[in-house]
Amino acid sequence: MLLTKEELPKVALNEMNEIHFEEVDMINNLYDTAMSGDYEKTKKLFDEFIEHIEDHFSFEEDLMEQNEFFAYPMHKMEHDNVLKDLYNLREKFEKTKDTKLIANFLKEGFIPWLINHLNTMDTVTASFLTGGF
Numbered sequence: 593m594l595l596t597k598e599e600l601p602k603v604a605l606n607e608m609n610e611i612h613f614e615e616v617d618m619i620n621n622l623y624d625t626a627m628s629g630d631y632e633k634t635k636k637l638f639d640e641f642i643e644h645i646e647d648h649f650s651f652e653e654d655l656m657e658q659n660e661f662f663a664y665p666m667h668k669m670e671h672d673n674v675l676k677d678l679y680n681l682r683e684k685f686e687k688t689k690d691t692k693l694i695a696n697f698l699k700e701g702f703i704p705w706l707i708n709h710l711n712t713m714d715t716v717t718a719s720f721l722t723g724g725f
């Protein structure tokens with residue numbers, strides 16, 4: 593296990609927290625599988641993980657657009673950058689079949705990114721959406 597739900601920053605909008613919690617389960621599962629070295633299973637879970645992230649980001653982006661959130665472009669740019677990293681990683685992973693690439697990325701790249709993103713962009717966005725300021 594890499595990450596517990598308690599370690600995850602909570603935001604003011606519960607629908608967002610729910611999606612983040614689902615992601616924690618997927619990250620832990622994917623990490624354990626990647627560490628086991630099973631390529632096929634890692635690939636399946638990694639594809640599902642990417643799909644979940646795409647849905648996660650579009651959910652937030654739709655809400656921001658509908659509510660004319662002022663920092664929408666900045667928030668979306670952070671999403672787009674990490675998605676780009678994920679697509680590049682998928683290419684490299686499918687070429688090398690090295691499951692450690694995925695485990696390393698989760699541990700060194702994605703989790704620090706996610707915690708920072710939740711503490712900044714998602715926190716401000718959720719406060720705005722719930723009328724906190």
Ligand SMILES: [Fe+2]
Nearest residue numbers: 608648652714
């Ligand atoms: Fe989020």
Ligand SMILES: [Fe+2]
Nearest residue numbers: 652709713714
């Ligand atoms: Fe976000």
